[in-house]
Amino acid sequence: MSRPALETRELNKSFGALAVANNIDFRLEVGARHALIGPNGAGKTTFINLITGRLQPSSGRILLAGEDIAGLSQEARVKRGLGRTFQINTLFRGLSVLENVTLAIAERQGVAGGIFRVAGAYRRVAEEAYALLERLRIAEDALKPVRELPYGRQRLVEIAIALGLKPKVLLLDEPAAGVPTPESAIILDLVERLPAEIAVLIIEHDMDLVFRLAQRITVLVQGGVLVEGTPAEIAADARVREVYLGERRHD
Amino acid sequence: MATSPPKVPSPVDILLRRRRLRPIETLPWAIAVAVYFAFPTYLPLGTEILIMVLFALSLDLILGYAGIVTLGHAAFFGVGAYTAGILAANGWSEPTSGLVAAGLMAGIVGVVSGFIILRTHGVTLLMLTLAVVFMLHEAANKAGFITGGADGLQGMVVDPLFGAFRFDMFGRTAYLYALAVLFLAWLFARLLVHSPFGRSLTGIRENVTRMHAIGSPVHRRLVAIYAISAVLAGIAGGLLAQTTQAVALTVVTFERSGGILVMLILGGAGRLYGAFVGAPAFMLAQDTLAKSDPVYWLFWIGLMLVLVVMFARGGILGLVDAALHLARRLRR
Structure with missing residues (x-):
């Protein structure tokens, strides 16, 4: 198997007794379109903040193209090809x-x-x-x-x-959040047209969007990986239906 | 895809054009030169105003551009003033090298203090900047054998400028000296704020989270501008020492830190020219009010400030901007 663009091994983060990231083993392949889904409070944004260095993990490793970046500053990680967007606009x-x-x-x-x-x-x-x-x-x-x-x-x-930033790995935190549907199509279209060599991890709530874009999906629940697989596998998974897909009707 | 009509400047040109000198930017210098000829008896006040403009300009770089709120800027002013003063009182009477030393010493204090305190934010940072002023004030007070302590530093000898121009009793040399130094500082500051470095400071002010996320070494940039600002503030302090040939403990006080902040806010922070408007406005108002109402003049200064921060957040220049904007709208 080729070296993944981004990998985490046994990544943990706790605030006191609360584990917000719980032994996360995760692989993002080169050029992948990978979605991270999960109910509110599952720790999706926390996971991104751990990868980018906004938060320091309690333990575990983060590998970018095989190199351990867990001890590096945010700047140094960006310089190595890690780019992100924010769930809430973070602009000048x-x-x-x-x-x-x-x-x-x-x-x-x-x-x-x-x-x-x-x-x-x-x-x-x-x-x-x-x-x-x-x-x-x-x-x-x-x-x-x-x-x-x-x-x-x-x-x-x-x-x-x-x-x-010409990232090699791009982390998109709910790129279409808060955007009315006609405009969200433009954003989707943009995400679909991203250069193939960029490995994209996208957090998204909109299931139609996730199933349209993603080749693989990881489901995060209470800070831990519940299951990972292809869209078809995820759609067929009973546990996922229970914790997540069943809830989307409440949106 | 985008087709633009020919001969219209591209957005890139428009972005870069900001650096070009506009005619209005020569106005402060024309006024400063005119004052020299028109008000020969006011030159000592004029010199002090020029020095305060330089001091406020140095503050604008960190407050207006980088968004570092400080009540400690007098620390650097004071270090510069005492450096120039102590040198001149101990046999080093050549002024330009004394001024360079003043800037360097202040810059060193800026690097060291900035490196430590700029890791904090908000109220913590504000308190730490203030603490630096208190510490330096007390150090200057206690080291009376070299600073003169509460009695002030006396016995400064300042040689003629370039060996040719004596510091005369009318303050002509002092005025032109301060004006020339301010001009050089302005050239540098102008270059700086329009440079990629200067724009990245604005980015830090606008959104520090995003600056981290685009890989900007935020702390290093902040320490750099803090030190640069300290150098300019130190030069302002050195100028005050050399042109008045005395240094008092008041150069490094909370009041002076607050005063310069008021001048900058009054003129308008983050626009390079707020210092050129605010410092003269404040000092002329102070001069006039202190004469006409010697008891309550500070009340009027306070009222002026209240009105500015309540109704004109951009200071006097902000008001001018708004007025020009309105005039343009009405003409249409």
Whole structure:
């Protein structure tokens, strides 16, 4: 078996007596489209925060392309190709769309710390940012401050910033959360068209979306992996129906 | 896919064009030069205003751009003032090298204190910045053998500038000296805030969580700008020491930290020119009010500040912006 893009081994995190991540063994294959589902409070976002380094695990290993990154800072993990989006928009609200993406690309290219003689490098960064906006079809909003955009458009900027990092592994935390259905189709479409070489882990509540996108699905319940498998296996699993699929009618 | 009509500047051009000098940006300098010729008897006050503009400008870099709220900026002003003062009182009377030393010492204090306290946020950080001022104030007070303590530092000897221009009793040399230093600092600050480094500071202010998530070394950037700001504040303090040829304990007090914060907020933080508007406005108001109402002048200053923070969050420049915006809308 080839080396996975991302792997966790016996990953644990507890706050006092409360285990929010419970011995999670997880593999994200290179170029995978993998969904992470589970009821509210199952620890999905916590899992992402552990992988990215926003939270420190109590124990366990996190391997990015085979390298243990559990002891590294958030920055160092990003530099190694780990990108993420946030469930709740986490944007530079007062800055333009173009500049939101420019900031990310400047960090990736290593020019973001420069003060002197940076005009040429900064132009290249901004041009790459604009090209990305064109590809995502949000270029007409390039100069608008993010806070003036409708929420659905802001969700696209959320993804654009992460793509500006050219990640090898992309963690999408409910990319279509809070977006009305017609606009969520645009976001879905974007996620479907992501470059094939990026390994994508997507947290999502919308089952139609999950079954449309994912090749594999992991079900998380109370901080632990309940089951992992193909969409067909998950759909047929009685335990999953019980804890999760049965609940979706309440949405 | 996107087709734009020809000859319209691209959004990239518009983004980068911000760095270009606009004509209005020469206005402060034109005024400063005009003051030199028009009000020769006010030059000592003018010099002090220039120094406060520099001090407020240094604060704007960390408060307005990086979003570090501090009540401790007088620490660096004080270190600079005492460095320049102690050198000049002990035989090192050449002013420009004294000023460089003032900036360097303040910068060192900035790196060391910043490295420690910038790991904290919010009220903790605010208290720590304040603690640094209190500690340095007490150190300056106790080290009377070198600082003069509560009596102030006396016996400074400042040589003519470049060996040619004596610091005259009318304050002409002092004014032009302060103006030249402020100009250089402004050139640097302007370059900085429009650079990728400066924009990343704005990113930290806007959303520090996202900056971490895009791989920005946030702590290192904050320490860097804190130190740069400290250098400029130290130079401001050094200028005050050299041009007044005295240093009092008041250079490193909570009041001075608070005062400069008020000046910056009054002018408008995070826009580079708030310092150029707020410091003169505050000091001229202080000068006028103290003469016309020597008992209650501080009350009027307080009232002014209350009105600004309640109704004009962007300070005076914010009001100007709003007025221009309104005028443009009405014309349409």
